[in-house]
Amino acid sequence: MRESKRLVQIFRSLSAARQQALLDYAEFLAGKENAETAAAPPAEPLSIPRPAEENVVKAIQRLMQTYPMLERNEIFHEASAQMTRHLVHGVAAVEAIDELERIFARQYQRHLEALNKDLLLP
Structure with missing residues (x-):
């Protein structure tokens, strides 16, 4: 069984209050995931060209x-x-x-x- 189907089954078996808590937690984790990805520097150098005149x-x-x-x-x-x-x-x-x-x-x-x-x- 795929994880998403299992998650839906678990979600449906919960009370409305616990469903909301699970949704809140999932949104929290998704926000952390996005923040960690955004905070990580790129693995390769960025392409910033050298200007003709630069000090x-x-x-x-x-x-x-x-x-x-x-x-x-x-x-x-x-x-x-x-x-x-x-x-x-x-x-x-x-x-x-x-x-x-x-x-x-x-x-x-x-x-x-x-x-x-x-x-x-x-």
């Missing part, structure tokens, strides 16, 4: 949006280093942004490797 701060913001699944704290140090290279050491914005893109891509690969490792654990 380093905007690039970091774009890359954070592109890779929402990454832990910001893990990237912060390397991103800060690129900002320092640009502002203090005079590295061109384009060069710093290119390096930022490599950093984010590398962090994403580490993220995938960690996920795969977790899946292989017993």
Whole structure:
């Protein structure tokens, strides 16, 4: 017997008050399911194109949006280093942004490797 048919049979066997309670609970669970799905970051990077003219701060913001699944704290140090290279050491914005893109891509690969490792654990 399919689960939905079983659920209908159980529902029909309940009093009106318990039917309402079951409906309330089902709506609660459905709401939690939707909230959990909406709260979960995407598994793959988003496609946010790099503008022709972009400063380093905007690039970091774009890359954070592109890779929402990454832990910001893990990237912060390397991103800060690129900002320092640009502002203090005079590295061109384009060069710093290119390096930022490599950093984010590398962090994403580490993220995938960690996920795969977790899946292989017993």
